Amino acid sequence: MQIVVDLNRCQGYAQCVFLAPRVFELHGEEALMYAPAVPGEQHEHVRRAAAACPVQAILVGEPAGDGVASSGAGDGRAGVDGR
Template identity: 70%
Template sequence: MRVVVDLTRCQGYAQCVFLAPDVFRLHGEESLLYTPAVADDQLDRVRQAVAACPVQAILLGDEVSTGGR
């Protein structure tokens, strides 16, 4: 499964980092880094991170290929 973060929309709340630390991480105080290819064993955590993002900056799976929600 693929994940993409719209970094222009991301405000650095870091909810995704706490929910899926193997996929999302902070570099410094505000720079978000992430792994675009999500392993199957991380999907539940990533789905929780997508739902928790207050600015809806994370796209997962089919949303990535269609470019929208």
């Protein structure tokens, strides 16, 4: 599973942090950090976090057979402020 957070939509409500704290972290008041590649044991937590996001900023995708994520997810970590 791969995820991408739409940083233009994310408002830092942090519902994802409460539901999937091993994938999402809040740094300061606005900086949401996340791991784009989700470990298997966290899939259900991430699905719940995506469903709970008030602005639907979390995009969830399954990797394609060639190792490329269908959601277009990149690698590395991203923050709400674009850093």
